[in-house]
Amino acid sequence: MSRLGQYFIFLGSLFRNREKMRVYLGLILNECTSIGVGSVFIVALVNxxxxxxxxxxxxxxxxxPFVPHNIIALxxxxxxxxxxxxxxxxxVLAGKVGSNIAxxxxxxxITEQIDALEVMGxxxxxxxxxxxxxxxxxxxxLLVIMAGFxxxxxxxxxxxxxxVISPEEYVSGLRLEYKPFGVTFALIKTVVFAFLVSTISAFQGYNVQGGALEVGAASTAAVTNSCIAIVxxxxxxxxxxxT
Structure with missing residues (x-):
């Protein structure tokens, strides 16, 4: 079976025989701290x-000289x-979060912790x-909203x-021909990208076979494949x- 087929089978397995939702709440909060709070600095600096x-x-x-300076802000x-x-x-998060997940x-x-979970049902x-x-x-x-600001x-x-531009010209350019759908479009893209980064990275790490060398290769593949999927x-x- 192709890797793409295995990926879709892996996605389906996420929703079969799930635990009760209260089991996931603490895990989700921990992951929110790791993914969100842990990435604030690098996202803020880069953007x-x-x-x-x-x-x-x-x-x-x-x-x-005939082009107004407020076009710069636009x-x-x-x-x-x-x-x-x-x-x-x-x-950027594919490199930080994706490699960490993988x-x-x-x-x-490789330390058989996943096998132990399977044995426990x-x-x-x-x-x-x-x-x-x-x-x-x-x-x-949320990180993308902060990044845009x-x-x-x-x-x-x-x-x-x-x-190169005055404060008044910059503010005027920000207001010029503003289309609110742009923000909606950006958030739709972000949700899709977030899903791709997390699932592709998890797929690469979850299916590692071998030792420490293969873990490093899976981490590299997670970042590479996530970036390709994003673009x-x-x-x-x-x-x-x-369009």
């Missing part, structure tokens, strides 16, 4: 500088909301993976300090929702 760079580079390329706003905040943040489950597999895939998937879907959109704020600070899903969702 603040990305917004700043986008603003300064856009100003550098707008050499036509470009920062739209590129942040539609693409940079959801996609770049999820790619290595954690891979280590549990527990659906190990549901017990170990489902809380990670739910926590990812809950926390990653900090990216736009970073553009504002960099643009004003560099003297492919990004293209598909853009075609479906924006």
């Amino acid at each position: 603040s500088f990305i917004g700043a760079v986008t603003c300064v580079q856009t100003a550098y390329n707008l050499t036509n 470009i920062v706003r739209d590129s942040t909301i539609l693409e940079l905040a959801p996609t770049l943040t999820c790619i 290595s954690e489950l891979g280590t549990m597999r 527990i659906n190990s895939s549901s017990y170990l993976v489902l809380p990670k998937v739910i926590a990812s879907i809950l926390m990653i959109p 900090l990216s736009i704020l970073g553009g504002y600070i960099a643009g004003v300090l560099a003297g 492919a899903a990004d293209f598909i969702l853009t075609q479906v929702l924006l």
